[in-house]
Amino acid sequence: MNLKKLNIENKKVRDFIPQALTVLALLSVIIYFATNAQINMGNRGISFGFGFLNQEASFDITFSMIEYDGSYSYGRAFLVGLLNTILVSVIGIFFATIIGVIVGVSRLSDNYLIAKVAEWYVEIFRNIPLILQIFFWYFAALRALPLPENGISFNDISFLTIKGWYVPKFIWTNFNIFLLSVIAAFIAIYFISSYATKQREQFGRQLPTTTISLATLIILPLLTFLFLGVSLNFEYPVLKQLSSTVYTYEGGVSIIPELIALALALSMYTATFIAENVRAGILGVSKGQKEAAASIGLNKNQILKLVVMPQALRIIIPPTTNQYLNLTKNSSLAAAIAYPDIVLVFAGTALMQTGRAIEIISITMLTYLTLSISISIFMNWYNKKMAIKEK
Amino acid sequence: MNLIAKPSKKNIKIYVPIGLSLVSLSFFDVFVNAFFNFNLMGFLPSQLSYFSPLMLGFIGFYLIRIEFSGIGSLDTLNKNINSNNFNALLTLFTIFIIIKSIPPMLDWFILDANFVGNSKEDCTGDGACWVFIKVWFNRFMYGLYPDTEQWRINTAFLILFTVVGISFFVSEKLKKYFILFLLFVFPFLGIKLISGGSFGLEYVESAAWGGLSLTFIISAFAILFCFPIGVILALGRRSSLPAIKYISIGFIELWRGVPLITVLFMSAVMFPMFLPDGTFIDKLIRVLIAITLFEAAYMAEVVRGGLQALPKGQYEAAKSLGMGYWRMNALIILPQALKLVIPGIANTLLALVKDTPLIFVVGLMELAGMIGLAKTNPKWLGMAMEGYVFAGLVFWVICYAMSRYSQNLEKKLSTER
Numbered sequence: 001m002n003l004k005k006l007n008i009e010n011k012k013v014r015d016f017i018p019q020a021l022t023v024l025a026l027l028s029v030i031i032y033f034a035t036n037a038q039i040n041m042g043n044r045g046i047s048f049g050f051g052f053l054n055q056e057a058s059f060d061i062t063f064s065m066i067e068y069d070g071s072y073s074y075g076r077a078f079l080v081g082l083l084n085t086i087l088v089s090v091i092g093i094f095f096a097t098i099i100g101v102i103v104g105v106s107r108l109s110d111n112y113l114i115a116k117v118a119e120w121y122v123e124i125f126r127n128i129p130l131i132l133q134i135f136f137w138y139f140a141a142l143r144a145l146p147l148p149e150n151g152i153s154f155n156d157i158s159f160l161t162i163k164g165w166y167v168p169k170f171i172w173t174n175f176n177i178f179l180l181s182v183i184a185a186f187i188a189i190y191f192i193s194s195y196a197t198k199q200r201e202q203f204g205r206q207l208p209t210t211t212i213s214l215a216t217l218i219i220l221p222l223l224t225f226l227f228l229g230v231s232l233n234f235e236y237p238v239l240k241q242l243s244s245t246v247y248t249y250e251g252g253v254s255i256i257p258e259l260i261a262l263a264l265a266l267s268m269y270t271a272t273f274i275a276e277n278v279r280a281g282i283l284g285v286s287k288g289q290k291e292a293a294a295s296i297g298l299n300k301n302q303i304l305k306l307v308v309m310p311q312a313l314r315i316i317i318p319p320t321t322n323q324y325l326n327l328t329k330n331s332s333l334a335a336a337i338a339y340p341d342i343v344l345v346f347a348g349t350a351l352m353q354t355g356r357a358i359e360i361i362s363i364t365m366l367t368y369l370t371l372s373i374s375i376s377i378f379m380n381w382y383n384k385k386m387a388i389k390e391k
Numbered sequence: 392m393n394l395i396a397k398p399s400k401k402n403i404k405i406y407v408p409i410g411l412s413l414v415s416l417s418f419f420d421v422f423v424n425a426f427f428n429f430n431l432m433g434f435l436p437s438q439l440s441y442f443s444p445l446m447l448g449f450i451g452f453y454l455i456r457i458e459f460s461g462i463g464s465l466d467t468l469n470k471n472i473n474s475n476n477f478n479a480l481l482t483l484f485t486i487f488i489i490i491k492s493i494p495p496m497l498d499w500f501i502l503d504a505n506f507v508g509n510s511k512e513d514c515t516g517d518g519a520c521w522v523f524i525k526v527w528f529n530r531f532m533y534g535l536y537p538d539t540e541q542w543r544i545n546t547a548f549l550i551l552f553t554v555v556g557i558s559f560f561v562s563e564k565l566k567k568y569f570i571l572f573l574l575f576v577f578p579f580l581g582i583k584l585i586s587g588g589s590f591g592l593e594y595v596e597s598a599a600w601g602g603l604s605l606t607f608i609i610s611a612f613a614i615l616f617c618f619p620i621g622v623i624l625a626l627g628r629r630s631s632l633p634a635i636k637y638i639s640i641g642f643i644e645l646w647r648g649v650p651l652i653t654v655l656f657m658s659a660v661m662f663p664m665f666l667p668d669g670t671f672i673d674k675l676i677r678v679l680i681a682i683t684l685f686e687a688a689y690m691a692e693v694v695r696g697g698l699q700a701l702p703k704g705q706y707e708a709a710k711s712l713g714m715g716y717w718r719m720n721a722l723i724i725l726p727q728a729l730k731l732v733i734p735g736i737a738n739t740l741l742a743l744v745k746d747t748p749l750i751f752v753v754g755l756m757e758l759a760g761m762i763g764l765a766k767t768n769p770k771w772l773g774m775a776m777e778g779y780v781f782a783g784l785v786f787w788v789i790c791y792a793m794s795r796y797s798q799n800l801e802k803k804l805s806t807e808r
Contacts, residue, residue: 032665131759
């Protein structure tokens with residue numbers, strides 16, 4: 001009896017000591033750093049605080065999606081950087097997915113040449129550091145493009161030059177109504193598909209869901225053009241002579257070469273990983289599943305849609321989201337070629353001007369951390385929802 | 392009648408020769424066009440002659456697509472690159488693109504490239520200027536390390552490779568000592584040799600280190616340190632003690648959630664603020680700490696995967712033998728868990744090597760950084776393409792070799808189980 005009690009106490013003590021020591025060590029490190037930081041900042045005459053975010057930034061940013069110039073605050077500069085990071089990430093994710101799926105499916109092609117080419121694509125682009133690929137596109141490939149006056153013209157609508165890619169600008173009237181109609185179309189599609197599922201499960205009736213959905217998505221926005229006064233005009237870029245040798249394009253939207261290089265490198269690099277995920281996912285669906293589906297009389301499209309894809313996606317989606325997250329984090333390499341993302345604008349220029357290393361680096365890291373953690377929380381929820389419900 | 396019939400075994404004698412010659416003709420046309428700039432089908436109207444190889448090849452492939460022809464090689468060909476019309480088109484496109492892209496590549500890399508000379512003026516051709524690489528080669532390998540002292544870096548790496556090489560051939564018992572030497576003695580010996588300052592060696596400050604050798608130095612040290620830290624973090628994350636568990640989780644997720652570049656920024660501008668005024672830690676060491684902690688978090692997740700994959704029975708068996716926590720982990724759990732995740736570990740190390748060029752953000756220049764420096768040299772402007780192609784090739788060879796090695800390891804281990 002006594003011995004047993006002693007043992008329990010012993011275990012409690014045994015558990016307590018290492019925990020207490022770890023916490024103590026961590027706390028003392030934090031306190032040590034904090035005191036040093038306080039002394040150092042005191043010596044430099046700055047005090048910890050985030051008030052500087054309201055001060056005038058007085059630096060320009062080459063590329064911004066929202067209105068910005070030097071008279072705006074540091075907080076606004078942070079927002080510009082964040083939006084630019086999100087922009088390049090979204091573009092990168094979009095193209096990486098397309099390339100990745102194509103390459104991944106090609107690797108499983110029964111055409112030997114196609115499979116080999118896809119394999120070598122993966123081997124080449126996966127094994128070269130991303131930063132070198134960005135440098136290559138930016139400093140080597142895009143610098144070989146012609147000057148504005150000899151720009152590569154696509155049907156005189158859009159021009160590719162060393163200074164960037166000039167594309168027509170969309171000028172909307174009543175854009176809000178158009179946006180609402182698109183949202184309404186998606187809501188309608190949701191109801192249509194849930195109705196179709198019900199019909200299939202209860203009465204075994206097959207509705208042409210895809211056709212109906214597509215039609216809704218096209219017709220609803222189209223109606224707003226016809227009846228609700230939505231219209232779309234294009235403003236084309238036009239070559240303009242600034243001086244005897246300097247030309248530029250006016251009008252339209254200029255996509256800066258930094259953005260092109262970054263988006264190219266990010267999507268081609270990440271696509272290799274997505275391709276491997278896609279390949280693993282398709283290979284992960286056992287042959288028996290397809291044969292079983294065929295034996296109960298499903299046709300080829302139904303097998304793909306109802307049996308193979310749901311199972312393959314369950315394998316593909318978790319690691320692919322991870323790759324999306326990696327792409328977003330890798331977009332911080334933008335700083336290397338001066339694409340004004342959050343790292344360059346905020347942790348670079350703003351830090352240099354204010355000298356507030358601790359606040360700025362913390363904000364930058366917290367931003368990325370928030371992004372990562374929210375995506376992983378979403379992924380955990382999604383995985384739980386998608387996991388096979390065993391009976 | 393026979394001529395318009397579907398290709399089958401009956402008319403194989405007519406169709407296969409015609410088909411094969413059409414396919415060969417189409418390839419020959421593209422080849423002549425690409426290499427000698429001569430249009431074989433020039434007598435046809437321009438649009439038709441442009442698409443003629445595609446059409447000829449397509450018809451040819453259609454004619455030779457005979458199932459169960461009885462000719463082994465023809466069946467293999469059909470099965471692999473010509474199973475249906477769509478595949479035949481894909482095959483043609485792939486081959487045409489490959490043939491078309493060979494001459495410009497060949498021209499740039501070799502035929503129009505310049506190899507001899509000492510300055511940019513010697514590069515007269517349209518192709519690559521390999522003189523640039525030749526002249527700067529020393530800098531790309533050793534950074535700003537003094538020329539006369541470079542034998543020290545060479546010696547350090549020579550010792551490393553020799554010891555690693557020998558350790559493959561010696562007996563198991565001796566191997567242990569070799570590994571201990573490599574892990575605990577050599578790193579400090581090597582770094583002393585390279586940095587100097589004693590034994591009559593001239594001191595070379597770390598700011599002068601650079602080039603590919605710096606890539607190797609940083610990778611080697613980061614690998615050496617991130618592995619044990621990663622294992623400890625993984626064990627911590629699986630610990631039953633809440634304080635240790637949550638501190639480990641927090642630490643791992645913090646590093647995994649942020650990009651390396653911000654961690655490096657932190658080590659460069661924020662970390663000095665946390666130290667007593669006047670203390671100075673070498674930039675290289677700060678970067679090394681940053682990379683090590685960053686990669687350790689990834690390593691921890693890989694190791695945790697191995698720990699989770701082990702059946703519970705292993706833990707119970709070890710405990711029933713009366714083993715304590717550390718003995719259980721050191722002797723039973725970790726050897727099995729680590730073996731399970733060797734491919735994952737190799738991938739993390741590969742990622743580490745690929746991440747090293749990022750140290751340019753704090754002003755250290757390994758291979759990519761040195762190329763950035765060289766291409767902005769006023770005497771060598773416009774050499775970005777050569778430089779980055781060279782760096783890409785070097786990194787590709789290293790990373791490809793590593794990934795092949797890890798794949799082989801994976802195969803070997805999966806057959807053992």
